[in-house]
Amino acid sequence: MVTTVITGVALPFIGTSLGSAAVFFMKKHRSLALTDCLSGFAGGVMLAASVWSLLIPSLEEGEALGRFSFLPSATGFFIGIIFMLFCESVADRLYKEKIGSEFKSRVITAFAVTVHNFPEGLAVGLIYASLLSDSSPVAVAGALSLSLGIAIQNIPEGAVVSLPLYSNRWGKMKAFLYGVLSGAVEPVAAVTAVLFARFFSPLMAYLLSFAAGSMIFVVMEELSEDMRGRNGRGILFFALGFTVMMSLDVALR
Numbered sequence: 001m002v003t004t005v006i007t008g009v010a011l012p013f014i015g016t017s018l019g020s021a022a023v024f025f026m027k028k029h030r031s032l033a034l035t036d037c038l039s040g041f042a043g044g045v046m047l048a049a050s051v052w053s054l055l056i057p058s059l060e061e062g063e064a065l066g067r068f069s070f071l072p073s074a075t076g077f078f079i080g081i082i083f084m085l086f087c088e089s090v091a092d093r094l095y096k097e098k099i100g101s102e103f104k105s106r107v108i109t110a111f112a113v114t115v116h117n118f119p120e121g122l123a124v125g126l127i128y129a130s131l132l133s134d135s136s137p138v139a140v141a142g143a144l145s146l147s148l149g150i151a152i153q154n155i156p157e158g159a160v161v162s163l164p165l166y167s168n169r170w171g172k173m174k175a176f177l178y179g180v181l182s183g184a185v186e187p188v189a190a191v192t193a194v195l196f197a198r199f200f201s202p203l204m205a206y207l208l209s210f211a212a213g214s215m216i217f218v219v220m221e222e223l224s225e226d227m228r229g230r231n232g233r234g235i236l237f238f239a240l241g242f243t244v245m246m247s248l249d250v251a252l253r
Contacts, residue, residue: 004140005128008147009190012124015151016117016183019158023166023175037237042109042160044241046215049116052245053153054212057123061205072205079206080115080213087111106164112218113161114182119207120150121186122200125193132194153248154183156241 055073062069088108127143162179166172193200200207 004144005132005194008128008144009124009187009194011144011147011151012117012120012154012186012190013183015154016158016186017180019155019160020162020176020179020183022159023162023172023179026163026166026172039164040237040239041156041241042164043219044238044243045156045160045245046109046112046116046241047219047238048242048245049153049157050212050215050219053120053150054116054208054215058205058208058212061208073209076206076209077213077216080210080215081217083210084108084112084214084217109218110161110165110178110182112214113157114185115214116157116211117154117183117186118189119204119211121189122193122204122207124150124186125190126197126201126204128190129194129197149248150186153245154186156244158183 055077058073058076059069062072065071124147127146131140131143158179161182162175165178166175170178
């Protein structure tokens, strides 16, 4: 059982690392067309992940409140937006002269993906904490299925972090390592959830919607101009990214 738990906790992190490795197949100088496509794809991935991976599960977590089941989700969502506004304000003050606005937006995108990974790690940890309990209705296959599903979803998310960082300023290895680090929060959160399941379980609705607010902020504030692109390329790849992520989220549930 210990081996099963370790495997399940590690799978999402492996998925992010595989996606981050995409940077090793990219050229240093990208064309404007490729930049449009990647920005649009990133926006679609993040928006779909916000809805299917975060907001919908958040609403389901709050169903016990009946007609007020939306309150935890709405609260967490707006706290996530406000939190990202605060982070952007701090970034503007700290890096106004040190980095360009485009690079700053990529860093904020990477930060938002990292924030989004935390409640996913908690979800994995909670299901394995349930699996380890004597009265658990959760099957081993079901727990591994959740871990594998999140791992597959994390592949494009790892690429969303590493590719833009490499294209702006950093080398391939540094961009890859930051992409990997964005996923490292998941096993940390999962282990924390296993150890403190009773504390985190009641907060999942808030945590999931908080991450959704952070992700959607980035789509609106940091990627919206980039994804428009030239000749509609960004919009087309936004639709592609959204469709891919939506399909993965639904098919792997």
